[in-house]
Amino acid sequence: MGYDWRMARSAYFATTSKGLEGVLAGEIEALGGRDTAVAAGGVSFLADPAFFYRANLWLRTANRVLLRLSEFVAPTPEALYEGVKAVPWPDLFDVRKKIAVEAAVRDSSISNSRFAAQKAKDAIVDRFRDKLGVRPDVDLVAPDVRIHLRILRDACTVSLDTSGESLNRRGYRADPGEASLRETLAAGIVLLSGWDGRVPLADPACGAGTLLIEAALIATNTAPGLLRTSFGFQNLAGHRQKLWAQTVEEARDAVRKSGVVRIEGSDASAEAVRGAQRNARKAGVSDFVSFRACDIRDFSPGPPPGILLCNPPYGVRMTGEREEIASFYTGLGEALKKRSRGWSAYILSGNPDATRHIGLKASRRFPLMNGPIDCRLLRYELY
Numbered sequence: 001m002g003y004d005w006r007m008a009r010s011a012y013f014a015t016t017s018k019g020l021e022g023v024l025a026g027e028i029e030a031l032g033g034r035d036t037a038v039a040a041g042g043v044s045f046l047a048d049p050a051f052f053y054r055a056n057l058w059l060r061t062a063n064r065v066l067l068r069l070s071e072f073v074a075p076t077p078e079a080l081y082e083g084v085k086a087v088p089w090p091d092l093f094d095v096r097k098k099i100a101v102e103a104a105v106r107d108s109s110i111s112n113s114r115f116a117a118q119k120a121k122d123a124i125v126d127r128f129r130d131k132l133g134v135r136p137d138v139d140l141v142a143p144d145v146r147i148h149l150r151i152l153r154d155a156c157t158v159s160l161d162t163s164g165e166s167l168n169r170r171g172y173r174a175d176p177g178e179a180s181l182r183e184t185l186a187a188g189i190v191l192l193s194g195w196d197g198r199v200p201l202a203d204p205a206c207g208a209g210t211l212l213i214e215a216a217l218i219a220t221n222t223a224p225g226l227l228r229t230s231f232g233f234q235n236l237a238g239h240r241q242k243l244w245a246q247t248v249e250e251a252r253d254a255v256r257k258s259g260v261v262r263i264e265g266s267d268a269s270a271e272a273v274r275g276a277q278r279n280a281r282k283a284g285v286s287d288f289v290s291f292r293a294c295d296i297r298d299f300s301p302g303p304p305p306g307i308l309l310c311n312p313p314y315g316v317r318m319t320g321e322r323e324e325i326a327s328f329y330t331g332l333g334e335a336l337k338k339r340s341r342g343w344s345a346y347i348l349s350g351n352p353d354a355t356r357h358i359g360l361k362a363s364r365r366f367p368l369m370n371g372p373i374d375c376r377l378l379r380y381e382l383y
């Protein structure tokens with residue numbers, strides 16, 4: 001039977017980086033999702049049962065799109081086992097698919113997430129064994145089907161991951177540079193900046209080019225999932241290949257190939273510039289983004305107006321002497337104050353001490369998590 005496509009609507013949860021939940025909710029609503037509710041690290045919403053095809057293809061800031069299967073109270077291991085076993089798993093995917101269960105638990109009687117994942121896995125394989133006499137294998141590294149379990153104050157939610165590998169892996173960045181941003185976070189920064197594609201965009205420490213490539217994908221109306229070849233939903237029973245092919249075809253037709261403004265990246269490292277150029281070619285946006293080698297001390301973005309985005313080294317993930325970091329930020333401050341009048345700048349800072357060297361007062365601060373690093377996206381108006 002598989003997944004029930006006749007349902008009036010399905011309940012979803014899309015995950016994202018902390019700080020981007022509002023942006024993601026806006027994306028989901030624009031795509032047709034309803035009743036969005038923001039939670040830490042994600043957005044729950046309702047949509048039609050086939051919505052995950054469009055969601056996985058089009059959402060720029062989502063890391064995963066989870067489809068809710070069941071909710072129940074699980075104060076004991078037995079209740080957890082029975083609740084998970086009540087889901088008709090053999091209807092949802094073939095027994096030959098390899099599975100992985102991920103669990104997150106908080107403020108609950110069951111306090112060990114590994115134990116919870118193990119118990120849920122037992123319930124799933126037992127349900128298969130009872131029906132078919134055989135069970136699916138577990139593969140924690142490259143599973144075909146990922147199952148998510150969340151237990152919050154003893155309330156358990158069981159979901160199927162329709163994305164598979166995290167959606168930030170768009171497929172254009174074969175060789176991510178040191179300290180590269182997640183593609184989903186980069187897209188979120190572009191969207192937070194409010195860049196509308198009408199004014200030039202620049203990044204003076206572009207690294208692998210992620211911010212500008214994501215901006216070019218937005219400006220050309222390119223669905224971010226178009227380069228990916230594999231998604232979790234392809235392993236589900238009843239996968240609607242025709243509908244998926246049609247969704248992809250429509251997205252290909254929607255790509256705009258003209259009318260894109262100047263998008264320019266630079267970096268002190270010539271190797272980073274070559275990598276960014278390769279990535280832009282792979283992403284299909286090399287006609288719209290140019291990259292060059294240039295030190296921040298020589299950087300000038302050109303005539304205003306425009307938006308400058310930058311994810312400078314923090315001195316946390318990249319090795320660098322303290323003085324070098326301070327000198328970079330001083331150089332950035334000079335470039336902003338002296339050579340970027342009439343521009344707006346958005347700097348993602350994970351190092352408040354270093355940020356002080358910019359010597360300007362931010363007009364807005366958006367809290368954002370960059371992996372484990374607590375960051376602020378700082379907005380500067382350069383009059």
Ligand SMILES: C[S@@+](CC[C@H](N)C(=O)[O-])C[C@H]1O[C@@H](n2cnc3c(N)ncnc32)[C@H](O)[C@@H]1O
Binds near residue numbers: 182267269294
């Ligand atoms: C955190 S990385 C940027 C990563 C980029 N946002 C991405 O997602 O790929 C910081 C970049 O600053 C560059 N950088 C360091 N010192 C610089 C300088 N003095 N002038 C220009 N770029 C510099 C590094 O080469 C590195 O690529």
